Every structure is written in structure tokens, then in C-alpha cells.
Amino acid sequence: DAGVIQSPRHEVTEMGQEVTLRCKPISGHDYLFWYRQTMMRGLELLIYFNNNVPIDDSGMPEDRFSAKMPNASFSTLKIQPSEPRDSAVYFCASSARGREGMAQYFGPGTRLTVL
Amino acid sequence: QQPVQSPQAVILREGEDAVINCSSSKALYSVHWYRQKHGEAPVFLMILLKGGEQKGHEKISASFNEKKQQSSLYLTASQLSYSGTYFCGTVYTGGDMGFQKLVFGTGTRLLVSP
Numbered sequence: 001d002a003g004v005i006q007s008p009r010h011e012v013t014e015m016g017q018e019v020t021l022r023c024k025p026i027s028g029h030d031y032l033f034w035y036r037q038t039m040m041r042g043l044e045l046l047i048y049f050n051n052n053v054p055i056d057d058s059g060m061p062e063d064r065f066s067a068k069m070p071n072a073s074f075s076t077l078k079i080q081p082s083e084p085r086d087s088a089v090y091f092c093a094s095s096a097r098g099r100e101g102m103a104q105y106f107g108p109g110t111r112l113t114v115l
Numbered sequence: 116q117q118p119v120q121s122p123q124a125v126i127l128r129e130g131e132d133a134v135i136n137c138s139s140s141k142a143l144y145s146v147h148w149y150r151q152k153h154g155e156a157p158v159f160l161m162i163l164l165k166g167g168e169q170k171g172h173e174k175i176s177a178s179f180n181e182k183k184q185q186s187s188l189y190l191t192a193s194q195l196s197y198s199g200t201y202f203c204g205t206v207y208t209g210g211d212m213g214f215q216k217l218v219f220g221t222g223t224r225l226l227v228s229p
Contacts, residue, residue: 033217042117042219042221042222043157043202043219043222044219045216045217045218045219048216056216091156091157102145102162102206103147103159103162104147104159104204104217105159106156106157106158107156108155108156109156
């Protein structure tokens with residue numbers, strides 16, 4: 001089974017531009033998570049969905065960030081307008097109930113650089 | 116609210132043992148452990164769902180002391196492949212809506228040398 005797929009793997013953009021990150025969770029998983037990782041702040045949860053519905057978006061930094069999950073196999077994280085302080089690695093993860101509890105499986109990440 | 120891990124970093128020689136601790140200031144429902152190699156995504160190791168539970172994964176095991184709000188990860192006879200940063204992730208008790216919300220710890224960098 002394919003793991004979590006993210007695109008693009010790397011994104012370099014200029015301040016003020018719109019950035020869209022994409023994620024395809026593992027088939028059959030009903031939870032999807034967006035994380036941001038930086039040296040200063042570590043691994044932070046931005047938002048998570050259950051059955052395509054946003055459950056907790058308290059980690060979204062500000063209104064410039066938005067996330068959608070139009071169906072069970074696709075989610076986007078959008079930053080508009082982008083700022084240099086948004087530079088980070090953004091991970092998408094998915095999970096489902098099982099014998100292992102609610103293990104989260106991470107995608108390879110998108111390294112975002114805002115100039 | 117972020118769980119605190121100790122030590123922050125550890126250097127081992129191949130074959131040595133290590134313990135990584137994760138302490139929370141809030142009551143815990145479960146604890147996850149992940150390992151992240153440089154430039155890669157975190158990889159799930161194990162989850163502990165009950166207080167006092169211990170689990171093992173090859174030569175890596177963990178314990179969860181619900182009363183102390185702590186978990187420890189034990190690495191025995193370390194191998195070169197164990198190098199990376201280890202994170203605990205905690206799920207706090209209370210609130211159905213927050214059931215799946217992981218708060219990751221500060222991380223522990225482990226380097227195993229030949």
C-alpha cells in the first residue's frame with residue numbers, strides 16, 4: 001500500500017505569493033493531520049480532519065493559512081500571502097483505528113522557503 | 116504544554132544502551148514514540164495506551180507511568196541505524212474532540228557511532 005503522498009517536495013517562492021501544499025492520505029485512513037516543523041518551534045500540529053471534517057484548527061497561525069479536505073483522498077494547505085517566517089517543513093500525516101491504536105503515518109514533507 | 120524530553124542529546128557507541136524520558140505536566144491518555152532521521156519524516160515506533168503498559172519493538176521498548184505522567188523509551192544494544200531524533204507525542208485526557216491531538220515533545224537527538 002502506498003504511504004502518504006505530498007507534493008511538491010520543495011517549494012521556493014517570494015513573499016506575498018500564494019502557496020498550496022497537497023496531500024493524499026493512506027487509503028482507508030479517516031484522520032488527516034497537517035504539521036509544521038521548524039528548528040525553533042519543533043513539530044507543531046496546525047489542523048486535523050476526521051472524515052473530511054476539520055476538528056481542531058487551533059494550531060493554524062493566522063488567517064493567512066487555510067486547509068481543506070474536499071474528499072477522503074485529498075487535502076490542501078494554502079498560505080496566502082506567504083511570508084518569510086512561514087519557511088518550514090510541512091508534513092501531512094494520516095491515521096485510522098487499529099490494533100496499534102491511532103498511529104500516525106507521515107508523508108515525506110514539503111520544504112517551503114519563502115524569500 | 117509541550118512535553119519535555121531528556122536528555123536533549125546522547126552519543127552512544129554501537130552496542131550500548133540508552134533511555135529517553137518524556138514528562139508531561141498534564142494527565143495523559145496515551146503516548147506515542149517516533150524516530151526521525153535527518154531530512155526525513157517521523158516514523159512511528161509504538162504507542163502506549165494504558166498506564167503502566169510496556170511494549171517492545173525489536174530491541175526498542177517503552178514504558179508508560181500514568182500516575183507520574185511519564186514515558187520512557189529504552190534502546191538496548193544500540194545499532195548504527197538507531198541514530199536520529201526521537202520524539203514522544205502525547206494525547207491528553209479529556210475531551211472527545213481532542214482525542215487524536217498529539218502534542219510532540221522537544222525531541223532527543225541520538226547518535227550511535229561505530
